[in-house]
Structures are given as structure tokens and as C-alpha cells.
Amino acid sequence: MTGTLTAPTPRGGRIRYHRVLFHVTATLVALLFLAPIAWVVLASFRQATDSLKPPLPPWPTDGFTADSYVRLQEFGQSILHYTGNSAFVAIGTAVLTIIVSVLAGYGFSRYRFPLKGLVFVLILSTIMIPFQSILTPLFLLLAKMGLQNKLIGLVLIYTTLQLPFSVFMMRNAFDAVPKEIEEAARIDGMKGIAMLTKVMIPLVKPGIVTVGLFAFLNAWNEFLAALVLLTDQDKFTLPVLMTAVRYGRFGSVDWGAVQAGVMVMMIPCLILFLILQRSYIRGLTAGAVK
Amino acid sequence: MNRMGGTAREPAGLSLKRVHKSYGAHEVLKDISLDIQGGEFVVFVGPSGCGKSTLLRLIAGLEDITAGDVYISDTDVTERDPSDRGIAMVFQTYALYPHMTVAENMGFGLRAARRPRTEIEQKVRQAAEVLRLTDYLDRRPGQLSGGQRQRVAIGRAIVRDPDVFLFDEPLSNLDAELRVGMRIEIARLHQELRNTMIYVTHDQTEAMTLADRIVVLRDGRIEQIGTPSQLYDDPDNVFVAGFIGSPKMNFFKAVVQGADRLRLGETELPCPRTDAAIAGPVILGLRPEDLRVAGPEEPGFPMEVKFSEFLGGTTYVYGEIPGGTGCTVELERSRQARPGTILTLTADIADMRLFDVEGMRIR
Ligand SMILES: Nc1ncnc2c1ncn2[C@@H]1O[C@H](COP(=O)(O)OP(=O)(O)OP(=O)(O)O)[C@@H](O)[C@H]1O
Ligand SMILES: [Mg+2]
Numbered sequence: 001m002t003g004t005l006t007a008p009t010p011r012g013g014r015i016r017y018h019r020v021l022f023h024v025t026a027t028l029v030a031l032l033f034l035a036p037i038a039w040v041v042l043a044s045f046r047q048a049t050d051s052l053k054p055p056l057p058p059w060p061t062d063g064f065t066a067d068s069y070v071r072l073q074e075f076g077q078s079i080l081h082y083t084g085n086s087a088f089v090a091i092g093t094a095v096l097t098i099i100v101s102v103l104a105g106y107g108f109s110r111y112r113f114p115l116k117g118l119v120f121v122l123i124l125s126t127i128m129i130p131f132q133s134i135l136t137p138l139f140l141l142l143a144k145m146g147l148q149n150k151l152i153g154l155v156l157i158y159t160t161l162q163l164p165f166s167v168f169m170m171r172n173a174f175d176a177v178p179k180e181i182e183e184a185a186r187i188d189g190m191k192g193i194a195m196l197t198k199v200m201i202p203l204v205k206p207g208i209v210t211v212g213l214f215a216f217l218n219a220w221n222e223f224l225a226a227l228v229l230l231t232d233q234d235k236f237t238l239p240v241l242m243t244a245v246r247y248g249r250f251g252s253v254d255w256g257a258v259q260a261g262v263m264v265m266m267i268p269c270l271i272l273f274l275i276l277q278r279s280y281i282r283g284l285t286a287g288a289v290k
Numbered sequence: 291m292n293r294m295g296g297t298a299r300e301p302a303g304l305s306l307k308r309v310h311k312s313y314g315a316h317e318v319l320k321d322i323s324l325d326i327q328g329g330e331f332v333v334f335v336g337p338s339g340c341g342k343s344t345l346l347r348l349i350a351g352l353e354d355i356t357a358g359d360v361y362i363s364d365t366d367v368t369e370r371d372p373s374d375r376g377i378a379m380v381f382q383t384y385a386l387y388p389h390m391t392v393a394e395n396m397g398f399g400l401r402a403a404r405r406p407r408t409e410i411e412q413k414v415r416q417a418a419e420v421l422r423l424t425d426y427l428d429r430r431p432g433q434l435s436g437g438q439r440q441r442v443a444i445g446r447a448i449v450r451d452p453d454v455f456l457f458d459e460p461l462s463n464l465d466a467e468l469r470v471g472m473r474i475e476i477a478r479l480h481q482e483l484r485n486t487m488i489y490v491t492h493d494q495t496e497a498m499t500l501a502d503r504i505v506v507l508r509d510g511r512i513e514q515i516g517t518p519s520q521l522y523d524d525p526d527n528v529f530v531a532g533f534i535g536s537p538k539m540n541f542f543k544a545v546v547q548g549a550d551r552l553r554l555g556e557t558e559l560p561c562p563r564t565d566a567a568i569a570g571p572v573i574l575g576l577r578p579e580d581l582r583v584a585g586p587e588e589p590g591f592p593m594e595v596k597f598s599e600f601l602g603g604t605t606y607v608y609g610e611i612p613g614g615t616g617c618t619v620e621l622e623r624s625r626q627a628r629p630g631t632i633l634t635l636t637a638d639i640a641d642m643r644l645f646d647v648e649g650m651r652i653r
Contacts, residue, residue, distance in 0.1 A: 180385035183352050188399035188450070189373035198402075202389040 044259035068256035092155040093219035105170025166211040173207030301328035302363030302453035309358035336507035378447035379456040386431040393427040417448040455487040528649035544574040557591040573645040578618040580641035590636035
């Protein structure tokens, strides 16, 4: 009966080599990803002259200063104004994309209509067209509608570009909701919009968050269409502002202000991702059936 | 008077009048007519794909009916929405709303109907008491066991206070022990609520123990309707005789000779009396539990033992009669039957069922 007398081996105390390996690898990969960001953060605090020097060592050699941020703030309108432009475009794109893709995804998932398969494939196939190639026609279209140089025009373009992927995502999300839940809700008296908002949307929330986040980030970071479409400096979004800021007062390239701008652009994305990552990852349907 | 809600109304009946259902060219239900009394517990059984679920879903209004009418308590509900038919349904997969607590799940239908909060709370609490779910009201479905989830699904149906309960194989996702427990619970619920209940199952035991009446379906048609003992003792045809009872009834080819002799291979057996005079080939049906080893003087037919299953109280012996037809016998436990031995079997004349060659019962 020695088995009952000796204490069991405490599992947590033993070193597991595969776990050590895992943590070392993960740390290395994380460092690899974080290094450029750290570089940007440090560079944004350099002196104006310092920022023109070779980037090694990465930290400011002439002492920390917030001068770059001041120069950024003094360019054109305030930085808050341009952030506002970007926020309008990004949030507008995210909201519009969510509304359209939820409705379309629900329709494709749950309703039968003629040519459904063909329409869906057509929508998906637009992913394969590089959007740069349709920029000119898009520009002409918007000009005809009087929407060039307007932020709302940009929202429409971004939403259009975002939709194929988003509709696909939302259709999959709705497909994953068991039919029986919908039928139970029908028996409970749900129909039409109430069915969608009270029963279905809570179940596809992770899909909505994913779609919204992608739309927001893509719109927030997009450069080319914004550059082509916006001519008025008042209307610039942050990526376009960055190119404008680059050519500072004396004709030299102002890397410091650009780094500061990149910081300003990065922070909202980081915050958003941290807030949403939980529902982004969690699958809500767990436990619904079986 | 029941414990739920205190509505002492008469339980509502249900009737189906010449119901058809097709998916495209594929006819799934063919001319189903059925009357169910208020308060009755009716079980639909039949092989997989015979249309049990489809019929239940037609009653619920989840599928459009191709032709025919559905009446619930003498009102034509064929064109009504599922929520206006006075039904509640319990699904095999539970189909709970995962984003709501147990209490919210059960009260959802009443909230959708904009009933007062106090009424909803009271009904949910009552249903939770009946189903012993009071401690779980604030949990989400994901935090419950399978049996508890199924009780919540039943609770959601009870709270709707329906005229007719519909169950589509509600227990088939549960393990054997839990299934027995929930079966008893459903029987108790029916006694307590006295509502009309329609229940779809694959499970013989569930059908036999729960049903007031069983409806046997095959290929979208009703084969027979009757109480469990009617179906067991007095089947209309070979299909029903073979479907009800476990292990299956044995069927042998036989020939009626003269007025009262039945020839089974080399053996002559007495022939049961029938209303109509018969002659020529018939099918003889004998349940394994009605067969026994013949006494020394009795006429009997031989069976070669292939293998046997010991089940504690009884033993099932599987074998072949001359001609190669399979045969199953239930023997008492003391009886030894080694593979290869020959048993001489016989049965009481009252336990013999005769069918014509088309499989219809000869009475
Ligand atoms: N949406 C549908 N479209 C086409 N055919 C269908 C559809 N739903 C069911 N069927 C067909 O209808 C027939 C009956 O299906 P049903 O689900 O009612 O069978 P069931 O008796 O409940 O079977 P099981 O015991 O396996 O649940 C099947 O042959 C099935 O293929
Ligand atoms: Mg079924």
C-alpha cells in the first residue's frame, strides 16, 4: 500500500520543456512584431534635427522632446480636426458595412430567391478585382453624383470595397445559427425585424464585430482612394495628412512629424482592438444545441 | 384543475383533414387524416424518413401545407402563424436562445406578446418549480447539462400555456439513464397538465409507455392508429406487427390446408379461426415471447440454434427454421441453448397472427 502513503507528484512543479519552448518562441515572435512600433514611439520623441539622422540607435540621442507633436498640431487645421475626418470616415464605413452586410448575409443565408447562387458568386468575385484599377471610374461616378471631395463619398467607396468580404462573413455567421433556434423564435412570436434584432443578431455578434473592425481599420488606414478623391486640405484623412505633413516648412522631409502622426493614427486602433477582442474571439452559439 | 396558470379550460383537440405535403415533386406526406381528442397523448412512430417530423412541423406551422387542413380545437389554423396556433414545440436539439438566461428563455414568448412583467415572472417561476429548475434561473444554457437544457426547453413550452404540446424526439440526445428519468417526467407532466401532447420518437419504449394512442407512419402514410396494446396484440399488417415489439415478431411462410390445418415446412399446426374462409399461402406471425419449447406430445417445428443473448431475466435465442428463415425465441433463463442444437418450438393458437401474402392481416 505504498501508493497511498507517498504524496502524489505535484504536476505544476515540474518543468515542461515544451512549455518553455513555447514561451520562448512566443516572446521572440512578439518582439519581432513590437519592435517597429517601439521604434516609431521612440522616434516620435526626437528633436527635429535628430530625426534626420540615421535611425540607430533607435532612442533619441539629443534628449526627449514633444516638438514633433507640436509641429503636427500646427500643420493646417488642428490634428483633432483631421482625426475627426478619419473617425467620421472609419465609423461611417463600419456602420454602413455592418448594416448592409447583416441584411445581405441574413438574406443569403435564410431566404430563397431566383439566381441566389449566381448573385452570391458575383458579389464574391469582385474581391478579385484590384480596386486601384476601378479608381478612375469610381472617381468619375462620384463626381457625377457631386460627391468628390466629400467624406461621405469616401465612406461609400470604402463600404463598397468592404462589402464582398463582409457579406461572405455574415452569411457564414448566419449559416452557423441552428435553424431550430429560429423556429423556436417563430413559435414564440418573432418575425421580420424583431426576429433579426432580438434573436439572430445577438447570435452573430462575433461576426458583426469582425466585420465592423475590419471595415473600421481598412477605412482608417486607406490612403490611395483618399488621396485621389480629396483635394481640399480641410477634408484630409490622417493617411493623406501624413504625406502633406512630410514636406515641412523648409522643404526638408519632416520625419519627426510623420512619426508623431503615425502614433496618433495607431492609438485609436489599439484601443478599439483591446475593447473588442473578447467578443471578437468568443463564439456565442456554444451551448445552444446539444 | 392543474397547477399551471390555473386556467381550468378544456384541453383542446386537434384534427388533420386530408393533409398532403410535397417538396417539389417529392411527396412526403400522403393524405393524412387524424383526429386527436383533447388531453390525449399521441405518439408518432415510424422508420427514419417516413415523415414524422414533417407532420409535426406542419401542425406547428413551421412548414407550409401543400393540401388539406389543420384544426386545433375546431378552429382552422392552416393559414395561421406558428405563434397564433396555441402550440408549443420542444426540439431534439433543445434550440434554446444561448444569449439569454434560463428565465429569459422561458419567458421570451410572453415578452414577445407584451404580457405584464409580473405575469411573466409568475409563470416562469411556476414552470421552474414543476421542472426543478429554480436554482438555475440565472444561468445561461451553455452552463447547463443536457438534461437541464431539455428541461428548460420543456419549461419554455409550458410557460406558453399552449393547447397542444409538440415534441420532436426530445430525449434522443440524452444518455440512457437520463432518458428514462425524463420520460417519467414527461409522463408526470402530462398527468399534471392534462394538455394534448404529440410526441415523435424512434424509441419503442417511449412510444409504448407514454402513448394513449400510437400512430404508425410509413412512407408518408398512416399504417395504423391504436392504443399500445391494440397495436401489439392486433396489428393491421405485417409492417405494424414487425415495427411494434422488440425483438421483432417472427414471420414464416405457411400454407393453410383444409379448414383448420396450417402447414409450416414439414410441420402441421392448428390454424387460428378467421372470419373469412382462407386457403393457400399465408404469412404466420409469432412473437418471440409467445414461442416456447414444445412438450413431448405437442406438434412443433424445429429451429437450429445459431446464438443466444443472455439478458438477466430472459434469454433471446436466435436461429433458423428449415428453409433458412430466421427465428427469434424468448426463453426463460434456466434454459440452455447451445449453438447447433435443435429446439422444437410451438405456440398457443391464440398467439398466432395470420397475414395474406400482401402483408394484410387476416382476422
Ligand atoms: N426541406 C426539405 N426538402 C426536401 N425534402 C425534405 C425536406 N425535409 C424533409 N424532406 C424529406 O421528407 C421526408 C420525411 O422527412 P422527416 O424529417 O419528416 O422524416 P422523419 O420521419 O422525421 O425521420 P427521422 O426519424 O429520421 O427524423 C424525408 O424523405 C426527407 O428527405
Ligand atoms: Mg425527424
